[in-house]
Amino acid sequence: MKLLLILFVVLFVFLHQSFWIHASIEPLPGPLVFSPLISPVSTSMAAFSPGIQMGSEDPHHHHMDAHHKLLIALIIACSALCLIILALLCLWLYHLKYSFKSSNKNAKSKDSENGVVLSSFLGKFTSVRMVSKKGSAISFIEYKLLEKATDSFHESNILGEGGFGCVYKAKLDDNLHVAVKKLDCATQDAGREFENEVDLLSNIHHPNVVCLLGYSAHDDTRFIVYELMENRSLDIQLHGPSHGSALTWHMRMKIALDTARGLEYLHEHCNPAVIHRDLKSSNILLDSKFNAKLSDFGLAITDGSQNKNNLKLSGTLGYVAPEYLLDGMVGKFLI
Known part of the structure; x- marks a missing residue:
């Protein structure tokens, strides 16, 4: 931006000097003639004589004068055009810089909001204790607290239903609302998915990935506590009672971009890379402002952590992906 301003000043000074140089060298209206003293009578006679013309202009000089005026007009027009182009370029660069800063601020604000939710959740309940699981600090919540918050897992609090159980809306102290996934882990697959999702989400922190708040256990039942997504899933928005009427074209594009950002984080910025393996509209959750977040990491794997031949x-x-379905190939194209 400073370089453009310097170029703008230099160009303006150059054009200003060119204009005054051309104006200063412009010849006088008539030629300078040094003649001897002429009497008034001879002058008056010459003025009325048809064969003598005083002060006649040179045609070549008139042509040069018009050429200079045209040159000055072209310089002024070009300078005005350059000024307009430079102004538009400055505005465009300023817009790009401002939009980049605003996007970074939005991402940071989303991260800070998730941090506030998690810290407030961990600090308000004495029944929460921290345990270490594969080097990660995870919140363990007493079962009785979740049972009270969901009204004994009443049907009226069901938000959705999955392959191994339901997701309930829970209201904790101080009107803190969360989502609780209840999993029947009597089978080995359900228990494996529970452990896998808790392990992965405890290490993932991104504005477009659902935030894990804690977990619990009671007999053969396991519970995962997430931040509450007020607008539920994309599948419900598209195929529920509203049939997508609440989603404008701009909101649909934003949901697609949020989903892509979440996948980019999992594939490119997680080490090792995380492959979701079950991305669909029911696993894309929407918060109160229709920000999209990926969820349900029970089938997710970390790239390179498993034997691809026995996957x-x-x-x-x-x-x-068709490559995965036909050949069992796992790569960054697999979501």
Whole structure:
């Protein structure tokens, strides 16, 4: 921006000097003639004589004068055009810089909001204790607290239903609302998915990935506590009672971009890379402002952590990559 301003000043000074140089060298209206003293009578006679013309202009000089005026007009027009182009370029660069800063601020504000939710959740309840699981600090919540918050897991609090259980809306102290996934882990697959999701989400922190608040256990039942997503899932918005009427074209594009940002983080910035393996509209959750966040990491794997030859095919038909379905190939294209 400073370089453009310097160029703008230099160009203005150059054009200003050029204008005054051309104006200063412009010849006088008539030629200078040094003649001897002429009497008034001879002058008057010459003025009325048809064969003598006083002060006649040179045609070549008139042509040069018009050429200079045209040159000055062209210089002024070009300078005005350059000024307009420079002004538009400055505005465009300023807009790019401002939009980049605003996007960074929005991302940081989303991260800070998630941090506030998590810290307030951990600091308000004495029944929460921290345990270490594979080097990560995870919140363990007493079962009785979740049972009270969901009204004994009443049907009226059901937000959605998955393959191994339901997701309930829970109201904790101080009107803190969360989502509780209840999993029946009597089978080995359900228990494996529970442990896998808790382990992965405890190490993932991104504005477009659902925030894990804690977990609990009671007999063969396991519970995962998330931040509450007020507008539920994209699947419900598209195929529920509203049939997508609440989603404008701008909101749909934003949901797609949020989903892509979440996947980019999992594939490019997580070490090792995380592959979701079950990305579909029911696993894309929407908060109160329709910000999209990825959820349900029970089938997710970390790239390179498993033997690809013995990798079990998992996911929902119609949503997995054809290379993975046919050949079992795992790569960054697999979501």
